[in-house]
Amino acid sequence: xxxxxxxxxxxxxxxxxxxxxxxxxxxxxxxxxxxxxxxxxxxxxxxxxxxxxxxxxxxxxxxxxxxxxxxxxxxxxxxxxxxxxxxxxxxxxxxxxxxxxxxxxxxxxxxxxxxxxxxxxxxxxxxxxxxxxxxxxxxxxxxxxxxxxxxxxxxxxxxxxxxxxxxxxxxxxxxxxxxxxxxxxxxxxxxxxxxxxxxxxxxxxxxxxxxxxxxxxxxxxxxxxxxxxxxxxxxxxxxxxxxxxxxxx
Amino acid sequence: xxxxxxxxxxxxxxxxxxxxxxxxxxxxxxxxxxxxxxxxxxxxxxxxxxxxxxxxxxxxxxxxxxxxxxxxxxxxxxxxxxxxxxxxxxxxxxxxxxxxxxxxxxxxxxxxxxxxxxxxxxxxxxxxxxxxxxxxxxxxxxxxxxxxxxxxxxxxxxxxxxxxxxxxxxxxxxxxxxxxxxxxxxxxxxxxxxxxxxxxxxxxxxxxxxxxxxxxxxxxxxxxxxxxxxxxxxxxxxxxxxxxxxxxxxxxxxx
Numbered sequence: 001x002x003x004x005x006x007x008x009x010x011x012x013x014x015x016x017x018x019x020x021x022x023x024x025x026x027x028x029x030x031x032x033x034x035x036x037x038x039x040x041x042x043x044x045x046x047x048x049x050x051x052x053x054x055x056x057x058x059x060x061x062x063x064x065x066x067x068x069x070x071x072x073x074x075x076x077x078x079x080x081x082x083x084x085x086x087x088x089x090x091x092x093x094x095x096x097x098x099x100x101x102x103x104x105x106x107x108x109x110x111x112x113x114x115x116x117x118x119x120x121x122x123x124x125x126x127x128x129x130x131x132x133x134x135x136x137x138x139x140x141x142x143x144x145x146x147x148x149x150x151x152x153x154x155x156x157x158x159x160x161x162x163x164x165x166x167x168x169x170x171x172x173x174x175x176x177x178x179x180x181x182x183x184x185x186x187x188x189x190x191x192x193x194x195x196x197x198x199x200x201x202x203x204x205x206x207x208x209x210x211x212x213x214x215x216x217x218x219x220x221x222x223x224x225x226x227x228x229x230x231x232x233x234x235x236x237x238x239x240x241x242x243x244x245x246x247x248x249x
Numbered sequence: 250x251x252x253x254x255x256x257x258x259x260x261x262x263x264x265x266x267x268x269x270x271x272x273x274x275x276x277x278x279x280x281x282x283x284x285x286x287x288x289x290x291x292x293x294x295x296x297x298x299x300x301x302x303x304x305x306x307x308x309x310x311x312x313x314x315x316x317x318x319x320x321x322x323x324x325x326x327x328x329x330x331x332x333x334x335x336x337x338x339x340x341x342x343x344x345x346x347x348x349x350x351x352x353x354x355x356x357x358x359x360x361x362x363x364x365x366x367x368x369x370x371x372x373x374x375x376x377x378x379x380x381x382x383x384x385x386x387x388x389x390x391x392x393x394x395x396x397x398x399x400x401x402x403x404x405x406x407x408x409x410x411x412x413x414x415x416x417x418x419x420x421x422x423x424x425x426x427x428x429x430x431x432x433x434x435x436x437x438x439x440x441x442x443x444x445x446x447x448x449x450x451x452x453x454x455x456x457x458x459x460x461x462x463x464x465x466x467x468x469x470x471x472x473x474x475x476x477x478x479x480x481x482x483x484x485x486x487x488x489x490x491x492x493x494x495x496x497x498x499x500x501x502x503x504x
Contacts, residue, residue, distance in 0.1 A: 011345060097269075104482065106462060114290055
C-alpha cells in the first residue's frame with residue numbers, strides 16, 4: 001500500500017472513530033442529557049417537517065457571510081494595495097488593521113446596528129473579520145516578488161504601477177488564496193455573532209433560541225449546520241488555493 | 250531604519266504610525282456629534298474615555314478575570330496542542346488518525362460550540378476556559394506538527410549516524426526546530442484568546458469583560474459597555490504586539 005493510500009485510510013478511520021465515539025457517548029448518556037447521540041441529531045436534521053426552518057436559517061446566514069466576505073475582501077485588498085504603493089502609509093495601515101482586528105466582535109454588533117441596519121449587521125461584522133486576514137495575507141504576498149524580478153522590470157523601464165500589475169500582484173496570488181481560505185470560517189463566525197444583535201433569521205438565531213429554550217438536539221443541529229456551511233466552502237477554497245500555488249507559486 | 254525614524258519629529262512619527270486609528274476616532278466623534286445621537290444609543294469616544302477615568306475599578310476587576318482565564322487557557326491549549334503534535338510525531342498511525350480530524354476541526358466555527366459546551370460544563374468560567382483552550386489548541390497543533398517535521402536539512406541523518414534515541418532526537422532536534430513555529434502559533438492565539446474569552450463571557454459568563462459589556466449594555470450604561478470594548482481592544486492589540494516581540498526573540502534564538 002502506498003503512503004498516500006495508507007494515510008487516507010487512517011484519516012477515514014480517525015473520523016469514523018470520532019463519529020462512533022460521539023454516538024456511543026450519546027447512547028450511553030455518559031455526558032448526561034446534553035450530549036445526544038449523532039443518530040438523533042441527524043434524524044432531526046433530515047426531518048421533513050423541519051426542513052423549511054433549517055433551510056431558511058442556512059440560506060440567510062450564507063447570504064450574510066458571502067456579503068461580508070465580499071466587502072471584507074474588497075477592503076482588505078484595497079488597503080493592502082494602497083499601503084504597498086504608497087510606502088509612507090504602510091506603518092499606519094498595519095496598526096489600523098491590527099486594532100480593527102482587536103475590537104471584540106460583540107462590540108462591533110451594536111456599532112453596526114446604529115451605523116447600518118439590523119439586517120446588514122451580520123455581514124458588516126463578518127467583513128471586519130475577513131478584512132484583517134485578507135489584508136495581512138495580501139500584504140505579505142505583495143512582498144514575495146524576488147529582487148531579481150524587480151531589477152528586471154526596472155531595467156526594462158516598467159513604472160511602479162506596471163510592476164504592480166504584472167509582477168507583484170501575480171506573485172501575491174498564492175498567499176492571497178491561503179488568506180481567502182482561512183477567511184471563510186472567520187466570516188461565518190462574524191455573521192453568526194452579528195445575528196445575535198437583532199437579525200430576523202439565521203443559524204446564529206437558531207443557536208441562541210435553542211440554547212435559551214433548552215432544545216438540546218435542535219442546538220446540535222444548528223451547530224452541525226454551521227460546521228457544514230464552514231466545511232463545504234473551506235474545502236472549495238482549499239482547491240482554489242492549490243490551483244493558485246500550482247499556477248503562480 | 251529605526252535610528253532614522255527616531256530622528257524625525259515626534260508629531261510626524263505619530264501621524265505616520267497612527268493616522269488610521271486617529272482618523273477612525275475622529276470619524277466616530279464627528280458621526281455621533283453630527284447625528285446628535287442620544288448617549289444611550291451611541292456615546293462619543295470622549296465620553297467613553299471619561300467613564301474609563303471615572304470608574305477605573307470596575308474595569309480593573311473584570312480585566313483581571315478575563316486576562317487570567319485567557320492566559321490560563323492559552324497555556325493549557327498550547328500544551329495540549331504541542332503534546333498531541335509530539336504524539337503524532339512519534340507514531341505515524343496517530344498522525345494519520347489525527348491529521349484529517351484537525352483539518353476538519355480547524356474550520357469549525359468555534360463560537361457555535363459555546364452553547365453546546367456550556368450545556369456540558371455549566372454556565373460558568375469553566376466553559377469560558379474550555380473555549381479558550383479549543384481556540385488555542387488548533388494553531389498550536391498545526392504549527393507544532395509542521396515545525397517538528399522540518400529540522401534543518403541533514404541534521405536528522407547526523408543524529409541517526411550518531412545513534413541518537415528517538416527521545417533525544419525529539420528533545421535536541423525536533424522540539425528546538427519547532428520553536429519558531431510554536432511562537433507563530435502563540436502570536437496568532439494570544440489576541441484571539443482574549444476575544445474568544447469575551448464572546449464566551451458575553452453569552453453565559455458571570456464575570457469578566459464580556460459579562461461587563463452584556464450587563465452594562467442591557468442596563469443602558471452604553472458608555473461603560475463601550476469602555477469595556479475599548480479596554481478589550483487595547484488589551485488584545487497589546488497582546489498581539491507583545492506576542493509578536495516574543496516571536497521575534499524566539500526566531501532569533503532558534504532559527
